[in-house]
Amino acid sequence: MYENRRIGFMYVLPFVIGVVLFKLFPFVMSFALSFTQYDLIEPPKYIGVENYREMFTTDKLFPKSLSVTLMFVVLTVPLRLAAALMVAQILNFKLRGINFFRSAFYLPSILGGSIAVSILWRFIFSRDGLINQIIVALGGTPILWLADEQYSLWTIVLLNVWQFGSSMVIFLAALQSVPQSLYEAAAMDGAGKGTVFFRITVPLITPVIFFNLVMQTVHAFQEFNGPYMVTEGGPLHSTYLLSLYIYEQSFKLFNLGYGTALSWVLFVLVAALSAIAFYSSKYWVYYAGEKEGK
Amino acid sequence: MSAVASQESTRFDSSVDQYQIRRDRINSVIRYALLIAVGLVMLYPLIWLIGASFKTNAEIFTQVGFWPSKFELEPYVKGWKTSTEYTFTRYFANSFLIVIPRIIVTVISCVLVAYAFARFDFFGKKILFAIMVATMMLPQIVLRIPQYIMFQQFDMIDSYAPLVLPSAFATDTFFVFMLVQFLRGIPRDMEEAAQMDGCNSLQMLWYIIVPLLKPAIISVIVFQFIWTMNDFIGPLIYLSSVEKYPVSLALKLSIGATEEVEWNSVIAISVLALVPSVAVFFAAQRHFVDGVASTGLKG
Numbered sequence: 001m002y003e004n005r006r007i008g009f010m011y012v013l014p015f016v017i018g019v020v021l022f023k024l025f026p027f028v029m030s031f032a033l034s035f036t037q038y039d040l041i042e043p044p045k046y047i048g049v050e051n052y053r054e055m056f057t058t059d060k061l062f063p064k065s066l067s068v069t070l071m072f073v074v075l076t077v078p079l080r081l082a083a084a085l086m087v088a089q090i091l092n093f094k095l096r097g098i099n100f101f102r103s104a105f106y107l108p109s110i111l112g113g114s115i116a117v118s119i120l121w122r123f124i125f126s127r128d129g130l131i132n133q134i135i136v137a138l139g140g141t142p143i144l145w146l147a148d149e150q151y152s153l154w155t156i157v158l159l160n161v162w163q164f165g166s167s168m169v170i171f172l173a174a175l176q177s178v179p180q181s182l183y184e185a186a187a188m189d190g191a192g193k194g195t196v197f198f199r200i201t202v203p204l205i206t207p208v209i210f211f212n213l214v215m216q217t218v219h220a221f222q223e224f225n226g227p228y229m230v231t232e233g234g235p236l237h238s239t240y241l242l243s244l245y246i247y248e249q250s251f252k253l254f255n256l257g258y259g260t261a262l263s264w265v266l267f268v269l270v271a272a273l274s275a276i277a278f279y280s281s282k283y284w285v286y287y288a289g290e291k292e293g294k
Numbered sequence: 295m296s297a298v299a300s301q302e303s304t305r306f307d308s309s310v311d312q313y314q315i316r317r318d319r320i321n322s323v324i325r326y327a328l329l330i331a332v333g334l335v336m337l338y339p340l341i342w343l344i345g346a347s348f349k350t351n352a353e354i355f356t357q358v359g360f361w362p363s364k365f366e367l368e369p370y371v372k373g374w375k376t377s378t379e380y381t382f383t384r385y386f387a388n389s390f391l392i393v394i395p396r397i398i399v400t401v402i403s404c405v406l407v408a409y410a411f412a413r414f415d416f417f418g419k420k421i422l423f424a425i426m427v428a429t430m431m432l433p434q435i436v437l438r439i440p441q442y443i444m445f446q447q448f449d450m451i452d453s454y455a456p457l458v459l460p461s462a463f464a465t466d467t468f469f470v471f472m473l474v475q476f477l478r479g480i481p482r483d484m485e486e487a488a489q490m491d492g493c494n495s496l497q498m499l500w501y502i503i504v505p506l507l508k509p510a511i512i513s514v515i516v517f518q519f520i521w522t523m524n525d526f527i528g529p530l531i532y533l534s535s536v537e538k539y540p541v542s543l544a545l546k547l548s549i550g551a552t553e554e555v556e557w558n559s560v561i562a563i564s565v566l567a568l569v570p571s572v573a574v575f576f577a578a579q580r581h582f583v584d585g586v587a588s589t590g591l592k593g
Binding site for chain 1: 326409434442460
């Protein structure tokens with residue numbers, strides 16, 4: 001059945017149009033624009049690799065923004081995955097009310113991307129905000145979370161780690177599919193908890209760890225709402241992520257050529273990291289004869 | 295979640311003694327304690343937000359507890375009015391004017407495309423599928439500027455078209471992927487029977503596929519609702535007149551407008567801004583969380 005190729009193509013046609021018009025064409029166009037100077041009024045002017053040269057030589061803000069972005073990703077992704085896996089491991093048990101807990105932990109992932117939560121964050125990390133009130137109540141000295149460059153990035157990192165629920169539900173599903181017989185066999189052999197976790201659980205769920213790692217990294221490189229609303233990129237550009245820099249260059253200063261060049265650097269970075277992850281995956285990701293995992 | 299069932303078949307053979315049972319009990323108490331502790335830490339900011347929305351400005355900055363000493367409704371009244379010429383009635387209406395059409399076109403286009411990928415054979419299917427998966431990982435940030443220029447050429451800036459139109463072409467590939475995965479898991483017996491009875495492919499889609507896909511379609515609706523409500527950079531780039539602002543932009547405006555921010559009314563409106571998403575989430579949470587888990591994708 002379903003051999004009628006023409007009908008199949010008819011159904012997929014919206015996607016063909018959409019992907020060409022809204023994905024492939026803009027993708028190629030942004031690459032081309034990155035070699036131009038363009039402000040929406042005058043037609044784009046070809047300037048060769050000037051944008052890229054400027055970025056890596058005269059532009060002081062770019063290296064700063066790049067290092068802040070890398071720092072953010074390096075802090076956020078592992079912390080978020082660790083939190084997700086830990087809580088999933090606690091949840092993976094004959095528990096009553098597992099659905100309740102699962103939803104409760106998932107809730108921040110739903111709301112975390114909203115402006116309302118960014119406002120909440122800005123608020124609880126302010127000088128007299130909730131976090132400092134708790135610190136003072138416990139006898140500590142308040143920290144200027146948003147005004148001190150040492151801590152400002154952490155507020156954004158925490159906002160993102162707080163949203164670990166989406167990775168957690170994926171880990172939980174993976175944990176639940178680990179065959180119980182393996183645990184029984186390990187218990188029979190007298191394996192301790194740590195050994196069971198690192199020798200059985202972790203190897204079996206590496207495909208899901210790999211998947212979460214790649215998706216969360218792609219995601220983290222594009223974080224915008226946090227630095228835009230909570231810290232506004234400051235203080236002293238300590239939270240000035242590349243996404244924010246691209247936004248300001250493109251839609252505030254209307255340096256669209258420079259903006260696309262910046263976004264291409266970000267893209268190449270993400271693509272290179274993904275490629276490394278995919279390439280290295282054959283050494284550490286375990287596929288138990290899965291069809292879809294590859 | 296068939297895995298849950300397999301866990302319950304813990305065997306009580308002779309090797310399991312009283313000691314083991316007691317250890318299990320202590321173990322589960324520890325787990326509950328940990329879960330409740332982590333849950334409280336995670337949800338406290340949200341609980342506190344609700345409490346703070348009823349507090350006076352002075353109390354917000356001095357009370358760690360979430361329970362207000364006196365319930366003030368004034369923050370809500372003031373916040374709803376805003377310092378702009380429109381009230382939040384307008385901004386909420388705007389949000390729904392974006393969200394509802396976008397959900398409708400997303401569901402239609404994604405179901406059609408997923409149907410094609412899961413049930414038909416056509417020219418270039420493998421390549422198209424690979425492109426679809428690749429675009430899920432493509433950072434949207436690279437496409438934003440050219441898309442903006444395109445919509446400017448179409449004269450669609452400061453309208454909702456740039457926020458809705460791309461979704462009509464199944465460009466939210468995450469949803470297509472989710473639906474394809476779901477469809478692949480459904481046996482084709484019913485469709486084969488229907489075909490024997492002379493159903494054409496469109497009837498088959500409407501009478502058989504769509505009812506079977508219902509749980510997955512609900513996930514699409516919930517996700518798209520919440521993501522579109524949360525979307526900030528889209529409206530920020532494309533909308534310039536305040537009368538068209540959705541809730542997310544209006545909220546940002548309420549902070550930037552004056553130096554002296556009326557924190558309690560900003561908080562009150564933040565609470566209201568979260569209500570639609572929370573309501574939709576709890577109404578559909580079962581389908582929704584399972585859906586994310588089974589397709590194994592981000593949230």
